[in-house]
Amino acid sequence: MRHPILRALLRLSRHKALLLLGGGAILLALPFVAMLGGQAWVRILDLAILYVFLALGLNIVVGFAGLLDLGYIAFYAVGAYTWALLASPHFGLHLPFWVILPIGALLACLFGVLLGAPTLRLRGDYLAIVTLGFGEIIRIFLNNLNAPVNITNGPQGITLIDPVKFGAFSFSSRTEIFGYTLVGPQKYYFLLLALCVLVVGINYRLQHSRIGRAWQAIREDEIAAKAVGIDTRNMKLLAFAMGASFGGIAGGIYAAMQGFVSPESFSLIESIMVLAMVVLGGMGHIPGVILGAVLLAVLPEALRFAVLPVQQALFGKVLVDPESLRMLIFGLALVLVMRFRPQGLWPSPERKRELLAGQEGRT
Amino acid sequence: MDTLLQQLINGIVQGSIYALVALGYTMVYGIMGLINFAHGEVVMIGAMVAISALGALMALGLPMGLAAPLALAAAMLVCMGLGAGLERIAYRPLRNAPRLTPLITAIGMSIILQNLAMMIWSRNYLTFPSLIEKVSFEVAGAHFSNVQALIVVLAGLSMAGLLLLVYRTRLGMAMRATSQNLAVARLMGVDVDRVIAAAFIIGSAMGALAGFMVGAYYEIAHYQMGFMLGLKAFTAAVLGGIGNLAGAMLGGLLLGIIEALGAGYIGDLTGGFLGSHYQDIFAFVVLIGVLMFRPSGLLGEKTGERA
Amino acid sequence: MSEVLLEAREVSKRFGGVKALTGVSLTIRRGEIYGLIGPNGAGKTTFFNCLTGLYVPDGGGFVFDGQPLQADAPQKAAVRGIARTFQNIRLFPEMTALENVMVGRHVRTCAGVLGAMLRTRATQLEEARIRRRAEELLYYVGIADRAGDLARNLSYGDQRRLEIARALATEPRLLCLDEPAAGMNGAETEALKGLIDGIRQDGITVLLIEHDMKLVMGLCDRLAVLDYGQKICEDVPAVVQKDKRVIEAYLGEVPEDA
Ligand SMILES: Nc1ncnc2c1ncn2[C@@H]1O[C@H](COP(=O)(O)OP(=O)(O)O)[C@@H](O)[C@H]1O
Numbered sequence: 001m002r003h004p005i006l007r008a009l010l011r012l013s014r015h016k017a018l019l020l021l022g023g024g025a026i027l028l029a030l031p032f033v034a035m036l037g038g039q040a041w042v043r044i045l046d047l048a049i050l051y052v053f054l055a056l057g058l059n060i061v062v063g064f065a066g067l068l069d070l071g072y073i074a075f076y077a078v079g080a081y082t083w084a085l086l087a088s089p090h091f092g093l094h095l096p097f098w099v100i101l102p103i104g105a106l107l108a109c110l111f112g113v114l115l116g117a118p119t120l121r122l123r124g125d126y127l128a129i130v131t132l133g134f135g136e137i138i139r140i141f142l143n144n145l146n147a148p149v150n151i152t153n154g155p156q157g158i159t160l161i162d163p164v165k166f167g168a169f170s171f172s173s174r175t176e177i178f179g180y181t182l183v184g185p186q187k188y189y190f191l192l193l194a195l196c197v198l199v200v201g202i203n204y205r206l207q208h209s210r211i212g213r214a215w216q217a218i219r220e221d222e223i224a225a226k227a228v229g230i231d232t233r234n235m236k237l238l239a240f241a242m243g244a245s246f247g248g249i250a251g252g253i254y255a256a257m258q259g260f261v262s263p264e265s266f267s268l269i270e271s272i273m274v275l276a277m278v279v280l281g282g283m284g285h286i287p288g289v290i291l292g293a294v295l296l297a298v299l300p301e302a303l304r305f306a307v308l309p310v311q312q313a314l315f316g317k318v319l320v321d322p323e324s325l326r327m328l329i330f331g332l333a334l335v336l337v338m339r340f341r342p343q344g345l346w347p348s349p350e351r352k353r354e355l356l357a358g359q360e361g362r363t
Numbered sequence: 364m365d366t367l368l369q370q371l372i373n374g375i376v377q378g379s380i381y382a383l384v385a386l387g388y389t390m391v392y393g394i395m396g397l398i399n400f401a402h403g404e405v406v407m408i409g410a411m412v413a414i415s416a417l418g419a420l421m422a423l424g425l426p427m428g429l430a431a432p433l434a435l436a437a438a439m440l441v442c443m444g445l446g447a448g449l450e451r452i453a454y455r456p457l458r459n460a461p462r463l464t465p466l467i468t469a470i471g472m473s474i475i476l477q478n479l480a481m482m483i484w485s486r487n488y489l490t491f492p493s494l495i496e497k498v499s500f501e502v503a504g505a506h507f508s509n510v511q512a513l514i515v516v517l518a519g520l521s522m523a524g525l526l527l528l529v530y531r532t533r534l535g536m537a538m539r540a541t542s543q544n545l546a547v548a549r550l551m552g553v554d555v556d557r558v559i560a561a562a563f564i565i566g567s568a569m570g571a572l573a574g575f576m577v578g579a580y581y582e583i584a585h586y587q588m589g590f591m592l593g594l595k596a597f598t599a600a601v602l603g604g605i606g607n608l609a610g611a612m613l614g615g616l617l618l619g620i621i622e623a624l625g626a627g628y629i630g631d632l633t634g635g636f637l638g639s640h641y642q643d644i645f646a647f648v649v650l651i652g653v654l655m656f657r658p659s660g661l662l663g664e665k666t667g668e669r670a
Numbered sequence: 671m672s673e674v675l676l677e678a679r680e681v682s683k684r685f686g687g688v689k690a691l692t693g694v695s696l697t698i699r700r701g702e703i704y705g706l707i708g709p710n711g712a713g714k715t716t717f718f719n720c721l722t723g724l725y726v727p728d729g730g731g732f733v734f735d736g737q738p739l740q741a742d743a744p745q746k747a748a749v750r751g752i753a754r755t756f757q758n759i760r761l762f763p764e765m766t767a768l769e770n771v772m773v774g775r776h777v778r779t780c781a782g783v784l785g786a787m788l789r790t791r792a793t794q795l796e797e798a799r800i801r802r803r804a805e806e807l808l809y810y811v812g813i814a815d816r817a818g819d820l821a822r823n824l825s826y827g828d829q830r831r832l833e834i835a836r837a838l839a840t841e842p843r844l845l846c847l848d849e850p851a852a853g854m855n856g857a858e859t860e861a862l863k864g865l866i867d868g869i870r871q872d873g874i875t876v877l878l879i880e881h882d883m884k885l886v887m888g889l890c891d892r893l894a895v896l897d898y899g900q901k902i903c904e905d906v907p908a909v910v911q912k913d914k915r916v917i918e919a920y921l922g923e924v925p926e927d928a
């Protein structure tokens with residue numbers, strides 16, 4: 001009796017198996033390579049991979065069920081603040097991660113259901129606006145719930161948040177392994193990587209299941225989906241709640257990793273960024289979403305490195321700061337991709353086949 | 364008791380501005396079913412252009428009585444061009460695309476406009492010069508200023524103008540026909556492209572006026588001001604029944620009043636737990652409430668999807 | 671078990687000033703093919719939409735298999751055993767033919783999120799059953815060779831067949847077909863006739879809207895004629911054909927069977 005993962009690997013073609021092994025090796029080596037450039041680089045990796053996680057969570061909502069959620073980051077915020085409040089000196093609580101993470105996920109899920117239940121039967125663009133509004137409400141509350149009772153500590157945010165800890169093994173400190181010193185961000189990298197592999201697996205399995213097919217059916221023709229007996233409202237709610245839960249988990253990890261949260265990290269633009277990752281990469285196509293997330297997460301860093309020196313060299317001063325350039329590129333990318341490549345940069349093979357077929361038809 | 368009247372007055376003033384902006388959303392939505400996310404940004408650019416124009420005109424030594432209307436005209440022209448450009452470049456090519464596509468494009472345009480505005484007008488709060496000598500009146504213990512009165516009157520006049528246009532002109536008839544059924548209107552010889560462009564242009568002109576008013580009222584402008592304003596105006600449009608002109612006006616006024624009363628009384632209602640900085644949540648509570656209990660809005664008709 | 675499968679009682683529906691249906695009552699017996707005909711705009715599709723819960727009737731209602739139909743949610747109709755096709759085909763265009771039919775199995779299967787995520791033994795077995803049944807149905811309607819093609823790339827006739835296969839996948843007791851022969855050529859229509867007859871032979875009651883009179887008269891056990899939202903006649907084909915009101919209703923209008 002062989003292990004199922006091994007069996008799955010053996011079933012792959014040699015080509016794919018090599019690709020998988022090579023990719024895996026690179027992913028495992030990445031934090032060590034990045035460390036050569038300093039811890040900051042490993043942190044960037046961590047954030048990129050956290051975005052991959054977030055984007056795959058949102059992919060269930062937007063990519064699979066076709067629901068435009070513009071307030072996704074609110075669920076992330078719920079998860080982050082749940083962790084921050086239950087594991088920091090702010091309330092003097094220090095619950096273990098296996099208690100907080102489920103609470104955060106459940107709470108986010110609950111918010112998702114409360115928000116989705118009244119709006120999911122309406123046309124899609126209403127949902128977009130309502131989720132957007134919800135994101136803002138959450139932020140307003142986070143910003144203001146410091147008086148008369150101090151719950152969130154307002155705009156200052158919450159500091160000294162506990163790291164992820166398995167018993168005595170803390171993810172924030174250094175560990176000596178085989179004579180090599182692993183720093184905190186490297187350890188988080190592996191934690192996040194494991195979570196990502198998990199969420200990729202979940203995405204993949206959901207997509208190729210009865211549930212995934214129902215979502216796609218709803219996305220393509222809601223009336224026909226109802227006519228074959230799919231409870232469209234419940235199915236949408238399910239996608240919405242699942243996406244929210246993943247957002248909650250990601251938020252918890254984020255709070256633990258950063259050791260600090262403040263409302264500022266959960267602005268609308270973050271929601272739009274995660275959405276852009278899903279849309280630009282290729283809605284509903286898992287590798288595409290991962291590509292989109294990595295591209296957009298690394299882009300600002302690349303810009304920071306390229307834009308400032310180039311402008312200095314060309315004009316002798318900085319005309320456009322990297323942040324607004326990043327936003328401009330974002331906006332432009334959204335518009336251009338919708339116009340010329342609405343299926344995203346890396347759409348699923350079936351869709352690509354379709355695009356090609358369409359072109360042949362035209363010539 | 365005086366706060367009630369005072370909040371009502373404030374609410375009506377703010378509400379007329381919402382109504383103006385809501386009209387822009389509702390016209391475009393009524394005709395082509397698109398939430399033009401970037402409309403709030405158009406309003407913001409209206410305010411920004413007005414500031415720049417006022418600065419330039421006053422530097423030329425023009426008296427305020429002349430500079431203000433000219434600046435308003437400049438803001439309206441720029442915004443009309445912007446609206447037409449948005450429609451032509453961003454939305455028209457997507458007219459047959461699935462629903463989410465133009466919505467995402469609209470978000471992209473909104474980001475682009477905001478950041479362009481930030482590059483042009485900086486990320487600071489800009490002061491909007493005061494246009495007229497402020498005179499305050501008092502009625503039954505409540506105060507209102509001539510600026511407030513002017514806003515309400517101007518908003519009312521331009522809305523009346525819009526209604527005349529829509530119900531008394533050929534273009535208006537074409538617009539109404541297109542909003543009933545775009546395909547049929549086209550078959551009947553309506554130049555649908557022109558009608559849609561007109562909706563964007565007129566909406567943007569009213570948006571510019573609203574931006575000008577916001578600037579004049581609060582004497583401040585900022586590149587992010589369009590976002591919240593747009594969101595609330597959209598809420599107002601939904602509240603009144605999206606696609607319905609009178610609904611947008613009613614919804615705007617109502618939302619303004621709800622917000623003002625809510626902000627005035629939220630402290631009492633929650634025993635001091637929530638203060639007036641929660642003002643912004645009223646719009647969303649209203650939005651969610653309307654969508655739950657009367658998704659077609661106050662004046663909207665219930666429409667069923669045709670199978 | 672009573673002989674009656676579906677009873678429509680005084681069903682009415684109006685759209686603004688248009689009375690699409692006025693007090694339509696009819697009775698469909700188990701195992702028959704029941705035709706619903708009438709000029710364009712007579713209200714046939716509206717009748718389907720009311721029956722399948724897409725529209726809520728303004729008055730009247732349906733009794734299906736002895737129980738009233740709650741006409742408020744379309745998915746409930748499918749659960750109860752009423753499946754339909756659409757006059758203007760509504761497939762899931764970006765899914766393959768096979769996947770379209772697999773979606774049809776949704777109501778009769780139960781794998782949930784947990785099962786899908788953990789890929790339990792039960793889920794895997796169910797998934798295999800869904801696939802096998804879908805393949806059988808594609809074969810049954812005669813498009814097994816198109817299983818892997820996207821629905822939108824299928825020919826018109828094949829799309830109609832696929833829609834029927836998808837409806838059959840829900841294991842209906844009543845299958846409602848809205849102009850299934852529209853746009854088909856003679857040979858295709860002939861094959862369709864065989865298909866519908868076979869479906870009835872398998873014990874499924876069929877409610878058929880159709881303009882092709884040859885098909886209707888050849889297939890249906892009984893039929894009802896709608897005109898301006900009212901039932902003007904209900905009987906066996908031979909009688910209906912000679913009915914004066916029916917001839918009047920159709921006078922001037924040649925039934926399209928192109
Ligand atoms: N959703 C709807 N909104 C308004 N009118 C409708 C709608 N559906 C059908 N009608 C009208 O109801 C009448 C009956 O239509 P329909 O049931 O489609 O006729 P048939 O299928 O017999 O050709 C027509 O006059 C049609 O215009």
Ligand SMILES: [Mg+2]
Binds near residue numbers: 714715716757
């Ligand atoms: Mg019909």
